[in-house]
Amino acid sequence: MSILNGVIKRESPIPLYYQLKEIILSELTSNRLVSGDYLPTENELMAYYQISRATVRQAMSELVNEGYLSRQKGKGTFVSKPKITQQSINRVETYQEKMRKIGKNAGTKVVYCDIIMPSATICQALSLSKQHKVIRLVRIRLVDEEPIVVAETYMPYNVCSFVLEHDLESESLYAILSENEKTRIVTAKRTIEAVLASESAAKMLEITEGDALQVIKTIALNKENIVIEYTTAKYRGDRNLFIVETQVEV
Amino acid sequence: MSILNGVIKRESPIPLYYQLKEIILSELTSNRLVSGDYLPTENELMAYYQISRATVRQAMSELVNEGYLSRQKGKGTFVSKPKITQQSINRVETYQEKMRKIGKNAGTKVVYCDIIMPSATICQALSLSKQHKVIRLVRIRLVDEEPIVVAETYMPYNVCSFVLEHDLESESLYAILSENEKTRIVTAKRTIEAVLASESAAKMLEITEGDALQVIKTIALNKENIVIEYTTAKYRGDRNLFIVETQVEV
Numbered sequence: 286m287s288i289l290n291g292v293i294k295r296e297s298p299i300p301l302y303y304q305l306k307e308i309i310l311s312e313l314t315s316n317r318l319v320s321g322d323y324l325p326t327e328n329e330l331m332a333y334y335q336i337s338r339a340t341v342r343q344a345m346s347e348l349v350n351e352g353y354l355s356r357q358k359g360k361g362t363f364v365s366k367p368k369i370t371q372q373s374i375n376r377v378e379t380y381q382e383k384m385r386k387i388g389k390n391a392g393t394k395v396v397y398c399d400i401i402m403p404s405a406t407i408c409q410a411l412s413l414s415k416q417h418k419v420i421r422l423v424r425i426r427l428v429d430e431e432p433i434v435v436a437e438t439y440m441p442y443n444v445c446s447f448v449l450e451h452d453l454e455s456e457s458l459y460a461i462l463s464e465n466e467k468t469r470i471v472t473a474k475r476t477i478e479a480v481l482a483s484e485s486a487a488k489m490l491e492i493t494e495g496d497a498l499q500v501i502k503t504i505a506l507n508k509e510n511i512v513i514e515y516t517t518a519k520y521r522g523d524r525n526l527f528i529v530e531t532q533v534e535v
Numbered sequence: 536m537s538i539l540n541g542v543i544k545r546e547s548p549i550p551l552y553y554q555l556k557e558i559i560l561s562e563l564t565s566n567r568l569v570s571g572d573y574l575p576t577e578n579e580l581m582a583y584y585q586i587s588r589a590t591v592r593q594a595m596s597e598l599v600n601e602g603y604l605s606r607q608k609g610k611g612t613f614v615s616k617p618k619i620t621q622q623s624i625n626r627v628e629t630y631q632e633k634m635r636k637i638g639k640n641a642g643t644k645v646v647y648c649d650i651i652m653p654s655a656t657i658c659q660a661l662s663l664s665k666q667h668k669v670i671r672l673v674r675i676r677l678v679d680e681e682p683i684v685v686a687e688t689y690m691p692y693n694v695c696s697f698v699l700e701h702d703l704e705s706e707s708l709y710a711i712l713s714e715n716e717k718t719r720i721v722t723a724k725r726t727i728e729a730v731l732a733s734e735s736a737a738k739m740l741e742i743t744e745g746d747a748l749q750v751i752k753t754i755a756l757n758k759e760n761i762v763i764e765y766t767t768a769k770y771r772g773d774r775n776l777f778i779v780e781t782q783v784e785v
Contacts, residue, residue, distance in 0.1 A: 299651070311655030347733040350745070368728065401549070405561030475779040478618065479729035479749040479772035483597035495600070497747050497772075499729040503781075522729035522747075529725040529779070533755075 289325070290317065293334050301336050302343040309348060313364065323363045324354065352497075352523045368526040369428060379457040380426055392427040393454050396435075396489065400442055400449075407439045410504055410515035418442040422453060425489055433525060435489045436518040444468055445513065458514075468513050473505040479522070486519050497522030539575065540567065543584050551586050552593040559598060563614060573613045574604065602747075602773045618776040619678060629707040630676055642677040643704050646685075646739065650692055650699075657689045660754055660765035668692040672703060675739055683775060685739045686768040694718055695763065708764075718763050723755040729772070736769050747772030 291308035293301055312318040325333065330341045345362055348354040355365045370387065384391035403411065403419045411419065422438040438458065440448065444467055451461050463469040478500050487494045499520040507513050541558035543551055562568040575583070580591045595612055598604040605615045620637065634641035653661065653669045661669065672688040688708065690698065694717055701711050713719040728750050737744040749770040757763050 307654040307656065314655055314659055343734060347735070350731040350733045351750075352728070352730055370726075404557040405564055406557065409564055471783055473781045473783060475781050476620075476776055477727065477749075477779055478602070478776045479747040479770075480602055481600040481731075481747050481772075483600045484593060485597070495745065497729040497731050499727075500601075501779075505783075520729075522731075526726055526728045529727055529751075531723045531725050531753075533721055533723060 289333075293336065301334075302340045302347075305330070305334065305336065305340065305344040306347055309344065310353065313353060318364050320364050320366045323361050326361060355523070365523060369433060369524055370526050370528060379459045381457055384428065389428045392430070394425045394427065394432075395422070395453050396425060397421055397423040398449065398453060403439065407515065411439060411441055411512045413441055413512075420445055420448060422448075422458070424453065428524075431524070432490045432521070434518050434520045435486060436516050438514060438516040440514050441512075444511075462513060467507060469507055470505040470513060471508045472510075473503050475501060475503045477501050477527075482519070490519070490521050492521055492523070499525055499527070539583075543586065551584075552590045552597075555580070555584065555586065555590065555594040556597055559594065560603065563603060568614050570614050570616045573611050576611060605773070615773060619683060619774055620776050620778060629709045631707055634678065639678045642680070644675045644677065644682075645672070645703050646675060647671055647673040648699065648703060653689065657765065661689060661691055661762045663691055663762075670695055670698060672698075672708070674703065678774075681774070682740045682771070684768050684770045685736060686766050688764060688766040690764050691762075694761075712763060717757060719757055720755040720763060721758045722760075723753050725751060725753045727751050727777075732769070740769070740771050742771055742773070749775055749777070 289308050289312055291311060293304045293308070295301075297304065309318070309324070318324070324345070327338060327341050327345075330336070331338055345354065349356055349362070352365055352368065354362050356362050369389065380393070381391055399421055400418050401421050403413060403415065403417070407419060408415055413419070420440045420442050422440070424436050424438070425432050426434045426436065445462070447465065448458070448461055459470060480498050480500050482490065482492055482494055482496045482498045484494045486498065487496065499522055501518045501520065503514070503516045503518070504512055505514040539558050539562055541561060543554045543558070545551075547554065559568070559574070568574070574595070577588060577591045577595075580586070581588055595604065599606055599612070602615055602618065604612050606612050619639065630643070631641055649671055650668050651671050653663060653665065653667070657669060658665055663669070670690045670692050672690070674686050674688070675682050676684045676686065695712070697715065698708070698711055709720060730748050730750050732740065732742055732744055732746045732748045734744045736748060737746065749772055751768045751770065753764070753766045753768070754762055755764040
């Protein structure tokens with residue numbers, strides 16, 4: 286067992302579990318504990334700090350919920366991989382470009398690429414009537430072979446059919462769309478929300494149903510304000526952190 | 536039972552659960568089902584659409600995970616309240632201002648407002664050494680009496696002590712900080728991530744441990760680039776949706 290640095294102060298008004306949590310966090314901050322390292326067991330922590338099992342559990346489960354630690358059945362609790370820090374959620378860039386900037390080796394797996402009749406939700410997002418066909422493109426994005434996001438994209442078939450002639454595992458969709466003035470994206474509306482992973486999303490992302498997901502929805506328009514793309518991207522909460530560029534208006 | 540509009544097409548390549556999900560979503564989009572309405576029971580949906588329990592459950596649990604529906608033990612599944620759509624996550628504004636813009640009645644409850652010795656994480660965020668005291672301010676923000684976010688703010692005591700003389704339930708922290716040129720916020724760094732609610736956060740937000748949370752961390756600086764505020768805000772995933780203003784750079 287690697288003993289943790291830091292002591293618990295019983296006379297402090299700060300709850301014991303919170304002190305233990307801070308001790309572990311400071312081991313992470315200082316890199317004394319790094320990705321993949323196992324933590325001492327519950328019993329070891331109880332004995333070493335003379336605290337109850339409930340206290341140890343509360344500290345550990347908060348750190349698991351917040352993504353710092355991961356549990357593996359029968360093996361214990363270990364330090365999670367650092368989240369992939371994505372720059373500038375407010376910039377609409379190609380995925381390859383984003384990953385290149387942070388020095389990551391990115392890959393794309395196309396799960397579906399077909400022509401379908403749109404559902405009501407998709408019609409509404411694309412401002413399209415029900416009779417129009419749409420292209421459905423579902424892609425899993427990988428970083429170092431690990432799935433980090435599944436993106437479900439819908440585009441009006443009538444203007445975007447040429448996209449289907451391209452290899453969407455190696456080419457950038459935005460680069461393809463910009464070949465044609467009519468489909469070139471110039472503005473986008475984007476929302477972000479936190480949800481729990483459904484069974485199907487969990488399967489594609491190799492996580493567990495009920496894990497945290499960051500859902501980013503983008504409606505992208507051409508210069509005539511016609512919707513060209515509607516994408517729902519589900520990012521693994523445990524692997525992604527987004528930076529928001531801010532403006533102060535106090 | 537209110538029968539749903541829409542039919543399931545067995546000959547379609549789209550999975551049955553997904554068709555049912557889309558039927559329910561289109562009832563929500565068209566406002567035929569609104570916040571608080573109960574859905575037909577599992578048995579009713581199975582009988583009406585001639586589909587299996589597993590199919591109904593998959594559709595319903597995806598809609599629950601995504602925040603559209605909520606379950607109440609012994610009572611069934613009903614339509615969730617619409618999420619509070621917060622404009623411009625990339626703007627650093629006062630909370631009151633944000634809520635006023637969307638016509639919401641906002642309230643603030645101060646949980647802690649005290650002076651503490653900072654933990655390693657807080658020292659790092661505030662670029663402060665361990666010997667400096669900090670102000671800890673934990674506030675629950677309410678909308679129409681319902682908690683929607685808990686914000687944990689830390690400020691260096693030496694420059695911000697005057698904040699403690701104010702009523703932080705009625706006054707805006709950013710307005711108070713801007714009274715003094717040394718503490719006026721002019722820039723901020725912000726990150727956003729999705730996590731699961733810990734027991735303590737769940738309790739304050741009146742949700743269940745393991746529910747989805749949107750965590751927004753802000754490090755705010757004065758005009759000399761000195762950190763004045765470090766805040767971790769935990770937003771209920773089921774009640775908040777953020778709009779991101781975007782710039783296209785394809």
